[in-house]
Amino acid sequence: MSEVKLAVLGGSGSGKSALAVRFLTRRFIGEYASNAECIYTKHFCLDGRQIHLEIYDPCSQQGKLSLTDELHWADGFIIVYDISDRASFAFAKALLYRIQESHIGACKKMVESTVFLVGNKQDLCHMREVGWDEGQKLAMDNKCQFCELSAAEHYQEVVAMFTKVLRSITSNLKAKEKRRPSGSKSMAKLINNVFGKRRKSV
Numbered sequence: 001m002s003e004v005k006l007a008v009l010g011g012s013g014s015g016k017s018a019l020a021v022r023f024l025t026r027r028f029i030g031e032y033a034s035n036a037e038c039i040y041t042k043h044f045c046l047d048g049r050q051i052h053l054e055i056y057d058p059c060s061q062q063g064k065l066s067l068t069d070e071l072h073w074a075d076g077f078i079i080v081y082d083i084s085d086r087a088s089f090a091f092a093k094a095l096l097y098r099i100q101e102s103h104i105g106a107c108k109k110m111v112e113s114t115v116f117l118v119g120n121k122q123d124l125c126h127m128r129e130v131g132w133d134e135g136q137k138l139a140m141d142n143k144c145q146f147c148e149l150s151a152a153e154h155y156q157e158v159v160a161m162f163t164k165v166l167r168s169i170t171s172n173l174k175a176k177e178k179r180r181p182s183g184s185k186s187m188a189k190l191i192n193n194v195f196g197k198r199r200k201s202v
């Protein structure tokens with residue numbers, strides 16, 4: 001069984017919870033409690049491999065850029081912005097910069113982390129403030145994958161995006177297992193120290 005830890009980060013109201021809940025439950029609920037951070041957990045099978053997935057969904061992310069805990073915890077990141085909100089794009093840019101910075105900091109785990117930039121709320125394209133090409137360029141500049149989608153309307157695209165992220169993370173983890181056979185216990189300890197958060201099973 002592989003353990004995969006994924007952090008969904010982005011500006012306030014960009015649709016972090018909507019994306020995570022859509023992927024995990026197929027449902028788009030509309031309103032989500034934003035005053036509590038949580039970790040959703042789910043078991044499933046990907047390419048014949050059993051996965052224990054944890055998705056970290058912070059409460060309102062706006063203004064928080066330190067990311068120290070998240071960078072130590074996560075195997076991968078989904079950075080979300082709202083295509084109808086330029087401020088959320090600027091925040092996503094700052095988050096990507098922070099992640100890049102930690103890569104340069106020569107921490108091996110960070111070099112291997114998967115990052116996916118998502119422009120959410122594509123159904124609101126009549127209110128668009130951020131062009132598709134701007135998202136694509138930001139992703140290219142940060143060597144991460146990119147897509148635009150709508151958590152509200154594009155269930156298949158949401159699943160495809162999460163599946164790409166999880167495939168990339170599991171192949172990174174496989175490569176890491178080959179190089180370093182032990183150490184997961186101390187990491188688990190660190191995670192428990194860092195995240196004393198509510199856990200939700202869905």
Ligand SMILES: Nc1nc2c(ncn2[C@@H]2O[C@H](COP(=O)(O)OP(=O)(O)OP(=O)(O)O)[C@@H](O)[C@H]2O)c(=O)[nH]1
Pocket residue numbers: 010011012013014015016017018019029030031032033034035058059060061062120121122123124149150151152153
């Ligand atoms: N039109 C539209 N609305 C969306 C979409 N995704 C999320 N929303 C709405 O955007 C609002 C914020 O969504 P959340 O999922 O709570 O966003 P969040 O990033 O988790 O918000 P915070 O936890 O407050 O930072 C809610 O009213 C959602 O219904 C989408 O794809 N299209």
